[in-house]
Amino acid sequence: MNPIPDIEAFEExxxxxxxDGGLSRSRAEDAAARAQGFRDAAAYWQALADYVVTKRWGGQADG
Structure with a gap:
């Protein structure tokens, strides 16, 4: 099952x-994405983009 992005938690x-940690934005986004079960920030943003286009999470109907 693919993780569902939580944009508020990701951004925070x-x-x-x-x-506070002194990481670059890129490294911080990668770490935030990994905390949600994604490979990196690119995978996180791709999951969100796919949802916008298909209205489905990882190939599963939403709801």
């Missing part, structure tokens, strides 16, 4: 790691 975690 990335911001904390960037500003």
């Amino acid at each position: 975690r990335a911001a904390v790691m960037q500003y």
